[in-house]
């Protein structure tokens with residue numbers, strides 16, 4: 099008997115290019131750079147259909163925390179699969195969602211004790227925006243309905259989240275669909291002039307934010323920020339001082355602080371929540387990406403007793419009437435619980451300090467390379483920029499560098515002229531060193 103695949107000799111990649119519309123991609127570029135069919139993963143490594151190994155230096159878009167095919171997470175999901183795969187969360191509950199919510203609240207020392215679930219990061223951002231907006235209506239201040247976001251910030255690509263995103267390439271075509279927002283200066287430490295440091299930039303950015311709040315606070319519901327690192331905005335890092343100053347301004351002007359920790363949360367910045375490094379808590383905190391260890395779509399928005407309380411009423415429409423079909427999915431929650439267990443039992447945050455040093459050592463060469471500027475690191479994120487003058491074709495550089503890295507056995511996806519690594523928290527010292535050397539070789543080729 100002939101199998102359909104024998105009759106149809108086209109490769110998986112060709113079939114994918116015909117049938118699958120890939121995300122964040124100009125599909126025509128695949129005429130000249132490869133689409134890679136992955137058949138399995140193990141630890142920090144991905145394997146293509148021909149058995150070639152790729153070191154996953156960016157945790158599969160910042161989601162993977164403890165490696166691919168992690169035995170502990172696999173087991174937790176399999177166990178849950180034998181119990182209940184999914185049940186609606188309106189009117190029902192189940193052990194994984196309760197345990198996960200309790201554990202996360204405890205990690206905020208009960209400051210953010212109420213957890214609302216969704217499936218992807220952008221939806222968690224929408225939830226925070228809607229809750230803030232609705233809260234001010236419930237407080238009799240319906241005019242507080244505008245949002246402040248930061249220059250170079252990224253919060254997802256659905257219409258509400260895109261409105262508070264300041265990355266031109268994602269917004270350009272959709273401007274007419276987006277609500278008006280205020281955009282405040284980024285505290286990006288790369289802005290420091292000679293003699294200034296990251297704290298000076300933070301204070302200057304906060305000062306300009308204060309002027310905006312002073313003038314417009316009666317119209318403003320919330321400010322949304324990515325604490326410590328604006329990841330999609332080229333891994334722009336800032337001082338925790340900025341978070342302290344913004345928390346203080348939000349208190350003074352009655353404005354909610356939304357901390358979008360979708361990328362920097364779950365230990366990525368060095369602490370479990372990035373906000374902990376500034377010793378502040380926001381009014382809303384969003385998580386996604388790493389929360390399920392890169393296994394299943396799961397996102398959430400945590401908030402305070404005060405905000406939760408404002409919605410608690412006999413009136414149906416005073417409730418937060420927002421839902422997604424897969425809200426609080428038990429399999430995804432069990433994956434997240436397995437991750438939190440690994441954090442506890444394996445002292446991940448402590449061990450990541452030495453993993454972060456391994457990364458720094460592996461990329462020490464880039465600190466003195468005169469093609470490179472703004473070498474920076476925050477926990478398990480390390481980034482540097484290629485000087486514009488060294489790029490012959492800046493718009494093609496990310497794809498060239500991506501391809502050279504693939505040839506070197508690395509998954510790296512530069513953002514414009516920024517090269518970054520954001521590996522899973524299982525990387526060995528040897529793997530880190532291998533990564534650093536291979537990136538150096540790939541860069542030589544991409545710039546030649």
Ligand SMILES: *Cc1c(COP(=O)(O)O)cnc(C)c1O
Pocket residue numbers: 218219220221223252253254255324329330358359360361362386387
């Ligand atoms: C990725 C990301 C989002 C969006 O998450 P999706 O799951 O891609 O919708 C939002 N905010 C930040 C900071 C992110 O990095």
